[in-house]
Amino acid sequence: MHMTLYRKYRPKTFEEVAGESDIIKTLKNSLDNNKLAHAYLFNGPRGVGKTTSARLIAKGVNCLKNGISSTPCNECEACREIDRGSFIDLIEIDAASNRGIDEIRELKDKINYQPSKGRKKIYIIDEVHMLTKEAFNALLKTLEEPPEHVIFILATTEPDKILPTIISRCQRYDFKTLSYQEVKNKLSDICEKENIKIDDGSLEIIYETSGGSMRDAISILERVIISNLGESITEESTSKTIGITPKSLLRDFYDIIKRTSLQKGVEFLEKLWIESIDIEKFFKDFAKYIKDETFVGNIEVSQGLKIIGGVFDSLNKFKYEEDKRLLGYVVLNTIINTQKEVKQEIIYREVPVETKSVTDGEETQAKKISITLEDVKSKWNDILKMAKDEKPTYKAFLADAFPMKLQDDELCIGFRENEFSKEQMESDYYNLPFQEIVQKVMNTQLKLSYFFKKDRKIDEKRNENMTKDILAYFSEE
Template identity: 40%
Template sequence: MDKFIVSARKYRPQTFDTVVGQSHITTTLKNAISHNQLAHAFLFCGPRGVGKTTCARILAKTINCENLQPNGEACDNCVSCKTFNEGTSLNIHELDAASNNSVEDIRTLIEQVRFAPQMGKYKVYIIDEVHMLSSSAFNAFLKTLEEPPSYAIFILATTEKHKILPTILSRCQIFDFKRITINDTVEHLQEIATKEEIKAEGPALHVIAQKSEGCMRDALSILDKIVSFTNGELTYQNTLEHLNILDADYFFRFLEAMQQQKLSDAMLLYDDINRKGFEGDMVLNAFSEFLRNLLVCKDEKVANLLEVVESFKDKYIATAKATSASWIISALNVLNEAEINYKQARNKRLHVELALIKLTYLQQALDIAAPDKKKVAEKAVQFRAIKPIAVHSLQSTDDGKKPAADSPKTVVNTSSAKLIIEEPKPVYQPGTKPATATTTTSGTVTTSPKIASLAKIRQQVAEQNNANAHKARPLTEEELQVAWKEFILKLKTANKHSVVSTLEMMECKMRTPELFEITCFGNVQLGFLKQEKTSLLEHVQHFFHNPAINIHVELVETQEEENPADRPLSTKEQFVKMVEKYPLVKELKDRLGMELDY
């Protein structure tokens, strides 16, 4: 019986063309090889299981191939390719930085770089999980990474690019790997299923691709597990059962019961799900994802974002058309709140059932909250119809005389029967009140004395400012002390006794007619004053009716705070004190070349 090899290793790509979903990177690498424009250091970063280490090995194999193919691929027949496939090549060194992350490991690697390859053009050093290296190891690696020998190429791989030092990033050619799409994953799984003679349904492979979340290694591991579980027959139902995934059909039934306000059907359906062992938060999360898909289907422009099984797409689109967007958005808010508060709930099942009850009667609540359309129409703004005023003549008045030069001009639009009156701007004389123009029923215009609203407001503001200016009083030492004592009494009434006792120890004195000073003795008093500083300033300004008054805080540090007796010694002070008492300690430190971390 042959030894079993997992699919992730058995079907690991050996050439650039077999790498799935990373064509933007493989094409760039092949062109660099064919044009002999290879960088001395590469950084492959991206999510787990998308082909970073695989591409690094293919690159190391291809650049040392003796018979490079026209399409930029390795020949797989030369000595270099055979030794690579057998794992005996001396030109390729792999280092796992997760377990070899010290300075000594990097120094050992640098020592190996000095030796040229015995056969082939390049010595390739692949450092996986490079973000696990310590800071000192990174620093030891900097110089070699910047100016390596012409035959050395470094390929660094990591899933956490942000943890790598910027000095390392600046010395590498960076390639960002992306997550593998669901369609690419399904196609690759179908190819493997065909080679392994596995009966696999398309929806089952689609579910596996969704569960893997863009990681091909996870998808292949799930495929191996389900094949062992089902004896080589992958169906949609046994895949859902094995992966512990809720079928979308449950949520279609949930939605139907809620739209018809059948609470009993929704509760029985949740009981069925609960008996199968699904946790409540999983139900809430899956239902939220289902409603998100419905909302996406409302607009055909974003329908391609729908990542569901092909057989369900038509049903999603039809259901989305029959469901209002307001209901979906409100339901998503209810589910989001329920999912956030799920962990704090004592009775988990009751918490989920309450969310289902809210969703069942959500449409009724929306109908009650929605305003009556008829009332909205009645409250619409209505424009008053203006009746045109009949004017006998535009060139003469009733007495037959021509109008004066400053008389109002009247223009009549006979086609629309609207009257437009253009009046001259009034001329204001100093010492007189402004007048506004009025039109009489006979068509003549007269003026009557009337104070404009804007001028009236300005006059009131000016009078108020003048009154405040007369009330404002400058600071005096005696009145300031009265205001200070009133403020302390106000704090006593508010039961702030700790603040009162602290303020009583401070000094309050006048510096200028619009500035007073508070002297604090120590940081403790300063902290209490900061809490009441705004209230104190407002109280003093109100007391003197003067908003221009300001406050200045003076801090006087006490001798006890500068040199506290009970302060513990720092590490450096302890060492200095030890050296004063025992001088040989410093001599021992210097001889051993020890460094102290203070």
């Protein structure tokens, strides 16, 4: 009978567990020094090793050859039965299916019986947050003072749904999603043992699709292997099997965007349509590709955020449009225009300020701005209206703002109460479009800066970095 890869390669020792080195070290020390708690709470996302770690504790406690140890023999009857899931003193309960008070009362009646084969009875209650309030209350006293021969291990993905009184009676461990390197190492080891050739691009795609869950990653790997039996697994074949857009297509489309070629973009989308590629999903994958390229520094932050914003703004506005090809044209036009704006901004930053020479020996002076702060105040409502039409979020962020000072070619905008709005407006995602609006209304090349009323010096500015820009964008989304 065929055994799935996940079951076949489930860790049989603590050393085989991927990630969570601190948790594993603590559990091993507890076993080696015989300082086990009577109840544990394992919290974390799905597929990161909670139940596996619980079974390893059961094996470490009940190994017949090595005694209570973090290195069970994996050869004795108890170890083999725990691996098979048939050990009589290891009781696994699915709280999603057995969530009522009657099941917990039955459990309480049975825990007083001594173990049949092992040293201790191990009760693993999976998805414990699914228990009813009455069931939790029934379990409470048992968790506080269980018999000496019983260890409870509760596993959950939603600890906030568990009564605080239950949590306080357990030794809690918070498992986290696995890193790419941890998943890659495990998948590479499996492929080597299964004599499968797979490239790094495929492993990266599998990791991203799994969301950091080892169980999901191994399941996806098995699906990819079955789809490519007898063949080397490549990034392209993996993308096709999983149903995501190949990176080669995303790179080609970005090259078109960089050239701001609307015609080439339309031809590209027509090709996707003919090949039955989901246009909406393609653009979501493209936005993720731009995010990844921005993080590694291949794309300027302001440029990447503008493209991502253009994609999701358009997808949002036309989310009910049934003709996805038409939707694709709208998104394409939006991000092409965004790219043109970015190029103009770069040109504006790089072109020197216009100067005029004098022949009488006087120094050359920069061209001065010919407007006053009163001029800006008189048109401030027009600026706010245009900003609100551009992005509805400006209405909230600028509700507290006012023109505070005009200094050379820099307009200082103040915030009376809302410091959060000030911080949002300082990000390129909001500042650059708003700066364009101010320049358009005032018909002059003003630069903007933002200040909270508690700021001590008007000339003091906060340092901006990529992390702040990214967080500002995604918090808005």
